[in-house]
Amino acid sequence: xxxxxxxxxxxxxxxxxxxxxxxxxxxxxxxxxxxxxxxxxxxxxxxxxxxxxxxxxxxxxxxxxxxxxxxxxxxxxxxxxxxxxxxxxxxxxxxxxxxxxxxxxxxxxxxxxxxxxxx
Amino acid sequence: xxxxxxxxxxxxxxxxxxxxxxxxxxxxxxxxxxxxxxxxxxxxxxxxxxxxxxxxxxxxxxxxxxxxxxxxxxxxxxxxxxxxxxxxxxxxxxxxxxxxxxxxxxxxxxxxxxxxxxx
Numbered sequence: 001x002x003x004x005x006x007x008x009x010x011x012x013x014x015x016x017x018x019x020x021x022x023x024x025x026x027x028x029x030x031x032x033x034x035x036x037x038x039x040x041x042x043x044x045x046x047x048x049x050x051x052x053x054x055x056x057x058x059x060x061x062x063x064x065x066x067x068x069x070x071x072x073x074x075x076x077x078x079x080x081x082x083x084x085x086x087x088x089x090x091x092x093x094x095x096x097x098x099x100x101x102x103x104x105x106x107x108x109x110x111x112x113x114x115x116x117x118x119x
Numbered sequence: 120x121x122x123x124x125x126x127x128x129x130x131x132x133x134x135x136x137x138x139x140x141x142x143x144x145x146x147x148x149x150x151x152x153x154x155x156x157x158x159x160x161x162x163x164x165x166x167x168x169x170x171x172x173x174x175x176x177x178x179x180x181x182x183x184x185x186x187x188x189x190x191x192x193x194x195x196x197x198x199x200x201x202x203x204x205x206x207x208x209x210x211x212x213x214x215x216x217x218x219x220x221x222x223x224x225x226x227x228x229x230x231x232x233x234x235x236x237x238x
Contacts, residue, residue, distance in 0.1 A: 008133040009219060013227065015126050018234055064235030085233065092230050096223040100128060103222030104215040108132065111211050114204065115137055116183030 007108040009101040013093070019062040025055050026093045029086055032056075032068060038080045059089070126227040128220040132212070138181040144174050145212045148205055151175075151187060157199045178208070 012022035031041030042052035059067045067086035071079040082090075101108075131141035150160030161171035178186045186205035190198040201209075220227075 007135070009215070010131040010133055010139075011219065011223075012129040012131070013126055013230065014129055015231060015234070020129075021230075063233055064237060065233070088233070089230075092226055096128070096226045096230075099222040099226065100130065100219035103218040104130075107211055107215045107218065111132065111140075111208075111215075112134060114182055114184075114207070115134070118183060 007112045009097075009104055009108065011097050011100050013096065015062060019058060021059070021062065021089070021093065023097075025059055026090060028052055028055055029059075029067060029082065029090050032080050033082050033087070033090065036079050036081060038068075038070070063089075126231045128216075128223055128227065130216050130219050132215065134181060138177060140178070140181065140208070140212065142216075144178055145209060147171055147174055148178075148186060148201065148209050151199050152201050152206070152209065155198050155200060157187075157189070182208075 010023055012020055014020050028041060028045060028047070031044050032038055035041045035044070038052050038056070039049050042049050045052075056067060063085065065085050066083055067089060068080050068082050071081070129142055131139055133139050147160060147164060147166070150163050151157055154160045154163070157171050157175070158168050161168050164171075175186060182204065184204050185202055186208060187199050187201050190200070
């Protein structure tokens with residue numbers, strides 16, 4: 001990386017036997033919140049509709065409560081909307097990501113400084 | 120997860136165009152430091168020798184300096200030892216992981232509390 005770039009921390013939440021929540025599942029939720037459609041969000045992420053459903057199903061299973069509700073009807077696959085829990089999950093992940101990155105800022109900069117310039 | 124389990128945070132360091140450093144590469148380095156052998160560390164992680172070398176090569180490439188030195192001779196693939204930079208990398212990653220987890224403790228506990236008990 002060039003000196004101008006700052007290293008970034010990615011986080012994944014390990015909920016033990018329940019499962020894991022990482023940037024991929026959260027990006028999908030954010031996409032669904034924006035597009036109000038699982039199909040459209042999946043397409044944006046170049047992910048199959050089936051794969052998107054499996055990830056959503058995994059999240060529902062981890063927490064034992066739905067992250068979204070779907071509406072049948074209309075064109076295509078119908079609409080989807082996050083539940084209030086789904087929205088809380090996005091917010092919590094964002095906050096955790098931010099706090100973690102902030103707490104490690106100094107060490108991340110020190111590590112980036114170890115990168116030797118290319119000849 | 121049961122109430123007794125505490126959620127854990129896994130981190131991955133994104134060094135931009137240089138590459139990424141996550142728990143897998145660091146676990147391999149830790150194994151090599153312990154076994155003083157790439158082959159033995161790879162075996163412990165059920166990873167091929169080739170895969171282990173590719174990960175090490177990636178780390179060397181990211182930082183532009185070697186994370187380990189190898190000794191030819193002896194039995195099998197010879198020995199390997201971390202450089203002082205390789206050891207610093209392990210230590211820095213551990214510290215970053217610890218600081219990130221600590222900073223997010225409260226939010227992680229709140230998220231774990233969202234898990235609905237199974238009927």
